[in-house]
Amino acid sequence: MIDKLQMFIALAKERHFGRAAESCGVTQPSLSSAIRQLEEQLGVQLVHRGSRFQGLTPEGTRVLERALKIVGDVRALRDEMRVARSGLSGHLRMGVIPTALPMVAELTRPFLARHPNVTLSILSRTSAEILNGIESLDLDAGITYLDNEPLGRVAQTPLYTEFYRFICTPDSPWSSCESITWAEAATEPLCLLTSDMQNRRIVDQNLADAGALTSANVESNSTIVLVSHVLGGGWCSIVSKRLADIFAIGGRLASVPLIGPEVEHIVGLISARRDPQTPVIAALMEEAQRYRIRGA
Known part of the structure; x- marks a missing residue:
């Protein structure tokens, strides 16, 4: 079921069967078959079909919301089990607004020093792309403005004041x-x-x-x-x-x-709001709090 939900999320994101299959590392017939099996299991049509992808049905939109949460929770559970087995490790994808790029190493250097088995991808993104990336599970965390435009339901830790x-x-x-x-x-x-x-x-x-x-x-x-x-x-x-x-x-x-x-505006670290947080995100949030305390 989880694999099918991941393929469904990829299709909703790519809006194209071929590209979604490529992103999942499967053939297009395999992806199409998985989506049909998911529809049969749930008893609803998820996708409008024609000669190409034509969007999600209303039921598909509702399933997408739940699928994102389920897949996110499963990833969090896997992270917890990996930490229990071998300590904090994994790959962290973080989107950063361009104005915060000059400071990001001040956060990530001590974080990686404390957790050398974690790898990190830092991507320059707009504030809207960061929010969308966290919601779609393409990003694990982001650094963005906290006090200017609505953020929605995210966990947040202030880092510094931008002048x-x-x-x-x-x-x-x-x-x-x-x-x-x-x-x-x-x-x-x-x-x-x-x-x-x-x-x-x-x-x-x-x-x-x-x-x-x-x-x-x-x-x-x-x-x-x-x-x-x-x-x-x-x-x-x-x-x-x-x-x-x-x-x-x-x-x-x-x-x-x-x-x-x-x-002046407050810039801070955000991530999906979960209780508990994944171990890697929890550790990053702790480092963000230390950064704030240092007055950096």
Whole structure:
């Protein structure tokens, strides 16, 4: 039953029989047969069929919700048994918003030092992709904003407060200023994150509150692209203080505090809400609490 539920989840995600079969490592006829057997066992039709996948039936949507919970609980149980047998181990998939990438090693280095048998994949994702990934079981945890847009039912641990800085080259007139307002920043040629990023929505909102229209000459989903354009001259940007501090070392860029107002948001670790948590997630949450206590 669990294997069939996993195939059904894959089909709902991929919305294509061939791609779902490939992701599960089975042939398409095997996947189709498993879905039909699942329908027979449950006594309902789960999938609208034609020459191709045409979506889930209402019953299929309800089954998907339960399937995600059942498969998640089974994975958690397997993790618990693995820990009981051989200690904490496994592979952790974590999505991180771009503005938090400069700090993530401060969390993961001590975590991996305490738990050397755990492996880790760190993926740059938007806040929406992180929530979707946790819900669909594609991600185990995420680092995202906790206090700006709705998170739904997730477990969360605050990590740090994000502040914002205007970055420019050392020869910019703003480089020697103690601060710059959001309205003043809007007068400069800006390169910013794309609108699917929550950080961009935060920036846009604060510019709008200052009575300024957002006009980005360059947009990217990568903070490194933004910084590289500023380093090359001709552009400025608004980034997190942590990222700005990295490139302000040695005077490569100037980092100017944004005021009027000075904005702050809480960034933290999230995961699916389970009781109990999987051993790996519980250990990661404990490390996040230590990180917070250290005042990092």
